Amino acid sequence: MTPAVELRDVSVHFGRTVALEGLGLSVAAGETLALLGPSGSGKSTALKAIAGFLRPTSGRVLLGGRDVTDLPPNRRGLGVVVQSYALFPHMKVFDNVAFGLHARRMPRREVAARVAEVLDLVGMGSFGGRYPRQLSGGQQQRVAIARALAIRPPVLLLDEPLSALDAALREEMVAELLRLRAELPGTAVVYVTHDQGEALALADRIAVMRDARLVEVGATEALYHRPAESFTASFLGASNLIPVEVVDAETVRVGGVSVKASASGVEGPVVLGVRPHRVGVREYRGSGLAARLVAVQWRGTGFRLELELEPGLESGVGPVLGVGRRVRADVVDVGGLAVGALVEVSIPDGCPLVRVA
Template sequence: MTPAVELRGVSVHFGRTVALHGLDLAVAPGETLALLGPSGSGKSTALKAVAGFLRPTSGRVLLAGRDVTDTPPNRRGLGVVVQSYALFPHLKVADNVAFGLRARRMPRRAVAERVEEVLDLVGMAGFRDRYPRQLSGGQQQRVAIARALAIRPPVLLLDEPLSALDAALREEMVAELLRLRSELPDTAIVHVTHDQGEALALADRIAVMRDARLVEVGPTESLYHRPAEAFTASFLGASNLLPVEVVDADTVRLGDVRLAASSGGLPPGEAVALGVRPHRVGVREFTGHGLAARLVAVQWRGTGFRLDLDLELGHRLRAEVPAVEGLAVGSRVEVSIPDGCPLVRVA
């Protein structure tokens, strides 16, 4: 199948600054790919290269197999939604949504029908005569999505579309985007975000980026449960990374303690890190049968408690537990690490 979007060795330089380095990536028709990473990782630069807002310093951009590297944005036929909404303040909702259709000189009746169709799709049919200033942030974002979808784009580009919303609205819009995905089974979506929750909820695959480079890409669930790179494990799920040594196919050594973990074919003696999610760490009063640690700090997080621990083997560990009865800051405690935690490569 020909990818809906393909980047071949795309790099973007601003003078001596490398904003994107040699990115190879493809998105299939109907697939949602999240570009995930911290600020400055290159994810928005990659999106702008696809949209045509930036021309690559090197490499090529293809849409449905057609090289569009030198094609201007208005001739690429893409839908683009940005975090600032970018609605025209002097135009009513219906006119904002109709803007791209009128630019394509569609017949008036066809424009009106399509505007009603996409406003209904995003739940904004009753707001067609309002101005953007009369809408909430979530409503404005729905209008921006409707405008992007009005031209029936084969590819929808979302650049941090929910970052300007408060937590409640963001949850609401995640649900809305999930519904839209089911309504648009043939539309490829590239979603730029620094929020791992958004990426996990919305994406079929996630591409993790750091320092202008692609770190790792894979199906969402496998990338979360079995990351290959230390940065992926720490950024996607906030894993503790414990330096360990491979003993055999099913065992690693943390200091003098042996733990069960699949080596994935790594040779004995290989230095790797064990990725341990905070919610999988067990903490109890010290009995002498587990890993000894000192409880350094406790934070209540509403649904549970976050604990910072110093292992006596010399490593810091974070845990998330539902209760802390019998555990006091400064006390010696016992830590358990479950079997089957992934091993990841360290730089």
């Protein structure tokens, strides 16, 4: 099946500055792909290349199998929502949403019906007569989405659309976007974000980017549980990356303790990726992986512990891989443990081995 969006080896350079290098990606009709990465990773540049706001230095952009690399944005038929909303302040909500329809010379009667339809879709049906300044941030975001959807685009581009909202509004809008996605099953969505929670909640697949390049792409759940690259493991889920000695295809040793790992065919230098909520901590009993409790942070629903791995006191273990490494653990209760205490750390079986970038 022809992809709704396809980037073929797309690069964007500004003089000697590389904003995007050799990106190859495709998005199917009805699929949501999240471009995830830190600032400067190239994710917004990729979206702007799709939208036509930037022309690639090299490579091609295709929409529905049609090469649009040289077409201006207004001839690509895309819906675009940016983080600043970009609503016209002098126009009421109705006119903002109708703007793209008027540009396409749609009859006025059809415009009114279409605007009413998309405003109802985003829960803003009774706000058509208001100006943007009379709306909250979340309401303005809904109007921006309605305006993008009014032209019934085959592809919807969202560039960090929730970054300007507070935490409660972001959570509300994630739920709203999930509902909209169910209402628009044929629309392909490219969602740019640096927030892993948004990407995990909304995307069918995630493309992780770093330093203007694609690091790894895969189905959301698979990428979370079985990342192949250390950067993916640390950025998508904040994994601890612990140096280990590989014993065999399923076993590694850290601090003198053997752990079953999920190798998934990873080759080359590797580390063990262990998410903080999977790290167990208790009083040291002389038989497990020893660590010193360095810091404790209360986070409302639990505690973030910072630990430093070290040899077990009774084992006489000398310098080994993992010892001296800082490890984070998320626990519900510290159980009376104090900073400076020697504790025992447990690492569950099945954590992935990931390639060191």
